[in-house]
Amino acid sequence: MKTTKNRWFIALSAIAIHLSIGAAYAYSVYTNPIRDTMGWSTTEITLAFTIMMALAGIAAAFFGSFVERNGPRKSAMLAALLFGLGQAGSGVAIAVDSQLLFLLTYGVASGLGMGLGYISPVSTLVKWFPDRRGLATGMAVMGFGAGALITAPIAASLMQSIGITTTFYILGISYFLVMIAGASYIAPPPEEWMPDEMKKNIASGKTVVKKDLSQLTAKEAVRTRRFWMLWTMMLINTTAGIMMISVASPMAQEVVGLSAAAAATMVGIMGIFNGGGRLGWAALSDYIGRPAIFLLFFVLQIIAFLTLPVTTNVLLFQALILVVVSCYGGGFSNLPAFIGDLFGTKQLGAIHGFLLTTWSLGGILGPLLVSQIRERTESYIPVFYVFTALIIFAFFVSIFLRLDIKKSEKVKQQKQTEGIA
Structure with missing residues (x-):
């Protein structure tokens, strides 16, 4: 079966998703502005981040079978919806001065979106890079680690110029669009797919394929x-x-x-x-x-x-x-x-x-x-x-x-x- 997908674009799509959800690690830049503007305590503000991080790992486990059943594209799109709504909804919570809504948006919705978005592209990447599994997953997960480095200065600058509420709106919409763009290209390769170079190396004896230890559910x-x-x-x-x-x-x-x-x-x-x-x-x-x-x-x-x-x-x-x-x-x-x-x-x-x-x-x-x-x-x-x-x-x-x-x-x-x- 011929495939029109480029595996390096698949990798870029995964990076786009992980960069977006990794932006949540820039949370500390919001703490003081929210405290000074809304009068909420630091403990109350930090609770949203704690909920998000706890839910991210739990959601990854809970959504694992969902990703397998529905595929990476639908899963990543749902992650985009949850994470985008969580971030933009945080702006609504600030606008109406509701700590409960902030916990539900930044904490719960963003946490669920982060967990699902984290695992959605990874299994697909491994299948597209049978010759470089480590490099492929490393690129995506590096994006997750780099998300906060990119977001922190942008969020800080936006809050100074347009306020906290509008900053959350802009960033939430931006994350949603970037994640949707990444999700729209992601698709698994055909069964038993290998890159041409790997096939040539196997045929010439240059590369010996190391089989996986097992194939388990x-x-x-x-x-x-x-x-x-x-x-x-x-x-x-x-x-x-x-x-x-x-x-x-x-x-x-x-x-x-x-x-x-x-x-x-x-x-x-x-x-x-x-x-x-x-x-x-x-x-x-x-x-x-x-x-x-x-x-x-x-x-x-x-x-x-x-x-x-x-x-x-x-x-x-x-x-x-x-x-x-x-x-x-x-x-x-x-x-x-x-x-x-x-x-x-x-x-x-x-x-x-x-x-x-x-x-x-x-x-x-x-x-x-x-x-x-x-x-x-x-x-x-x-x-x-x-x-x-x-x-x-x-x-x-x-x-x-x-x-x-x-x-x-x-x-x-x-x-x-x-x-x-």
């Missing part, structure tokens, strides 16, 4: 130990990353005496490493494999968390924080490709959704752990040792997963050899 996948090992690795990697993101500025100021201005600069650079890590680590995984990438994540983070409490060097302290943040971003970008390697692409979207429950849980556990430890000990130093223990545990889980994969590959190879004989 979502229900079958969650019954395997490999699923829960990957889930555990993602939960710990995500919890460590979100913990670091949530307290990086005050932690650096307290532990190594970084100035407030320098800490703010570091936070901005963290956004670059979060987005860059998503693309860089995912692209590297196409060459060294997803199991090796996760092993590397945990080795680097063990070194980082053991060094952070004993270093007094400001630059080294910041560099180690950036390493942890890049591993956090890289975990998300490698996840879809890893799912394809382990469980196939039959129901990748649904399996991806289930594994993204670690996103919501990590978003709760990371800030909770660091705040409780800091409050009880009056120091950030014990935080590093607690997370060292967690990362060491994840490291061993990743070793067991790698051994399990090798064992399964050996059994599969033996069966194929016996079948030929």
Whole structure:
């Protein structure tokens, strides 16, 4: 079957969707203007963001089977509607001075749209890039990480010139249009599709196709130990990353005496490493494999968390924080490709959704752990040792997963050899 779709345009469409929903991470730029204009407390304003982030991970799991049944286009269009309405509706909530409506629009509607929009294009991208799974998903997820970097200055400028309400209207409509444009081009490739170059390389013997370990449905996948090992690795990697993101500025100021201005600069650079890590680590995984990438994540983070409490060097302290943040971003970008390697692409979207429950849980556990430890000990130093223990545990889980994969590959190879004989 001939296809008129260009896989790089499919990738751009996915990036457009992820850039839009990733803009929600720029939420902090709205906090002070809303508080000063409406008189709402910071806690009340932040609650909308908390609801949105919690719902995003839950929605990803809930909508996984919906994406598989209805396809990426319809799913992404519904995501555009939910997210666009949530953002524009926030302007209505501000206009009528309704905190409840703000929670329902920015919190609930945007959270549902974010979760659905996150998983909608990913399984399709994996199918379009059988030769570069890591790079493909890395591009999309990098877009998610970069959304806030683009939106934050635009939103801040708009609020100063035209006010908060109109800013939400303009941005909500813009997100909707960009997401609809991306959704309108997305479509899965024909069955067993491969790029021409990959076909030539296979025919010449230059490339050997590595078959997926299995082809499982979502229900079958969650019954395997490999699923829960990957889930555990993602939960710990995500919890460590979100913990670091949530307290990086005050932690650096307290532990190594970084100035407030320098800490703010570091936070901005963290956004670059979060987005860059998503693309860089995912692209590297196409060459060294997803199991090796996760092993590397945990080795680097063990070194980082053991060094952070004993270093007094400001630059080294910041560099180690950036390493942890890049591993956090890289975990998300490698996840879809890893799912394809382990469980196939039959129901990748649904399996991806289930594994993204670690996103919501990590978003709760990371800030909770660091705040409780800091409050009880009056120091950030014990935080590093607690997370060292967690990362060491994840490291061993990743070793067991790698051994399990090798064992399964050996059994599969033996069966194929016996079948030929």
